[in-house]
Amino acid sequence: MDDNCVLSVLLPLFIAVLSLAAAAKTVLPPVFILGDSIADIGTNNFVPDSKARANFPHNGIDFPNSLRPTGRFSNGLNSADFLAQQFGYKRSPRPFLSLNATALRKKKFRGINFASGGSGLLDSTGQSFNNQKNVVPLTEQIQQFSFVKNNLTALMGAAATKKFLLKSMIFISIGSNDLFGYYHSNSSIPKEEFLSSLVLAYKNHLKTLYTLGARKFGIISVPPIGCCPSQRIFNDTAGCLEELNNHAVAFHANLDALLCKFSTEYDGFKYSLGNSYEMILNVVQNPLPFNFTQVEAACCGAGKLNGETYCTSDANLCSNRDEYLFWDLFHPSQAASKLAAVTLYRGGSQYVSPINFAQLAEA
Numbered sequence: 001m002d003d004n005c006v007l008s009v010l011l012p013l014f015i016a017v018l019s020l021a022a023a024a025k026t027v028l029p030p031v032f033i034l035g036d037s038i039a040d041i042g043t044n045n046f047v048p049d050s051k052a053r054a055n056f057p058h059n060g061i062d063f064p065n066s067l068r069p070t071g072r073f074s075n076g077l078n079s080a081d082f083l084a085q086q087f088g089y090k091r092s093p094r095p096f097l098s099l100n101a102t103a104l105r106k107k108k109f110r111g112i113n114f115a116s117g118g119s120g121l122l123d124s125t126g127q128s129f130n131n132q133k134n135v136v137p138l139t140e141q142i143q144q145f146s147f148v149k150n151n152l153t154a155l156m157g158a159a160a161t162k163k164f165l166l167k168s169m170i171f172i173s174i175g176s177n178d179l180f181g182y183y184h185s186n187s188s189i190p191k192e193e194f195l196s197s198l199v200l201a202y203k204n205h206l207k208t209l210y211t212l213g214a215r216k217f218g219i220i221s222v223p224p225i226g227c228c229p230s231q232r233i234f235n236d237t238a239g240c241l242e243e244l245n246n247h248a249v250a251f252h253a254n255l256d257a258l259l260c261k262f263s264t265e266y267d268g269f270k271y272s273l274g275n276s277y278e279m280i281l282n283v284v285q286n287p288l289p290f291n292f293t294q295v296e297a298a299c300c301g302a303g304k305l306n307g308e309t310y311c312t313s314d315a316n317l318c319s320n321r322d323e324y325l326f327w328d329l330f331h332p333s334q335a336a337s338k339l340a341a342v343t344l345y346r347g348g349s350q351y352v353s354p355i356n357f358a359q360l361a362e363a
């Protein structure tokens, strides 16, 4: 046997050892997802009286492998899935309400999705008028997170739980439904006052999560919701509803200021704020570089711009779904959700600041 041969036996072994070391180093951060329908992957299926559901066709028509309606408001995966993918997962962790007592005991337990379609910063947002429970408000999602923390503490002890939460990524996408509710109720509350109440609510939610041990927050602001097909139909020229978009811009500015201040007051609080407004408006104004050809009408729905009804099995359905910014009257398509997640993960400071989600994981 010559030296060359020894090398050819040892080299693969050496490489194998090296890649094992690399794999051991890149342990995926645990991921907890809170918020509204942008991130809901089936929570509302478990809320018995909820009307804010998408667990029927044509939803899910492009869902990987199984083409099934899971409860995601999308033709396939949604932003929660694509965010989780950026961190090395196949898709979003499962909904809290789907978990049984064995879920947290699994060695590979790496997170939970609490997001509920229709929910908001305010407990009243998204609830139906007949006193039936329609959504899981953010307050209750955080109570569920607290419940999980207690379970983890019982399972692995306080110190290990603290460490686990320190490195966990907390993603929150919330606020759109509060603004929709404010706008369409023709509320007499002045805009500034309403926005202050939302930001105060956000602050209290963050405080609760911080007190529970969460430290790394990936926050997703409100997109240009006036440009949804469901809102364009209120504009005679089918343009975006300017006032609603202005609310979204003001909300982002207020949230930016809150987070900046919060990080100086709460030791170890780290955050990244995604500017969904800039991200999506950029695509609306300049769709072709992003491979979108339709940014006004929904792919699935009926009426003007397919924006007058939800997506159901007898609604219109487009065939070139990857070319649509909107899947239904309110929600982005799978292609748009992926673009948003990739931008949050590694985008520049015009879209995500002061650091992006990849940097947040390393922070």
Ligand SMILES: *[C@@H]1O[C@H](CO)[C@@H](O)[C@H](O)[C@H]1NC(C)=O
Pocket: 100, 101, 102, 103
């Ligand atoms: C808990 O959920 C897992 C995964 O869905 C399932 O395989 C298992 O049978 C469930 N266990 C109980 C006790 O229901």
Ligand SMILES: *[C@@H]1O[C@H](CO)[C@@H](O)[C@H](O)[C@H]1NC(C)=O
Pocket: 099, 100, 101, 102, 103, 104, 105, 151
């Ligand atoms: C958490 O603990 C409670 C009380 O012991 C138990 O009933 C519940 O099933 C646990 N939940 C999970 C998701 O492990």
Ligand SMILES: *[C@@H]1O[C@H](CO)[C@@H](O)[C@H](O)[C@H]1NC(C)=O
Pocket: 184, 185, 186
């Ligand atoms: C708000 O005002 C608009 C325009 O005047 C009207 O069409 C709508 O019905 C009002 N909404 C509510 C909830 O009162």
Ligand SMILES: *[C@@H]1O[C@H](CO)[C@@H](O)[C@H](O)[C@H]1NC(C)=O
Pocket: 235, 236, 237, 238, 239, 240, 241, 242, 243
């Ligand atoms: C409707 O859209 C046009 C064109 O984008 C815009 O100039 C106008 O302000 C919009 N109207 C409302 C009520 O938002």
Ligand SMILES: *[C@@H]1O[C@H](CO)[C@@H](O)[C@H](O)[C@H]1NC(C)=O
Pocket: 289, 290, 291
């Ligand atoms: C657009 O599509 C082309 C051709 O399929 C592809 O090469 C390019 O990466 C796409 N651009 C974006 C922004 O996805």
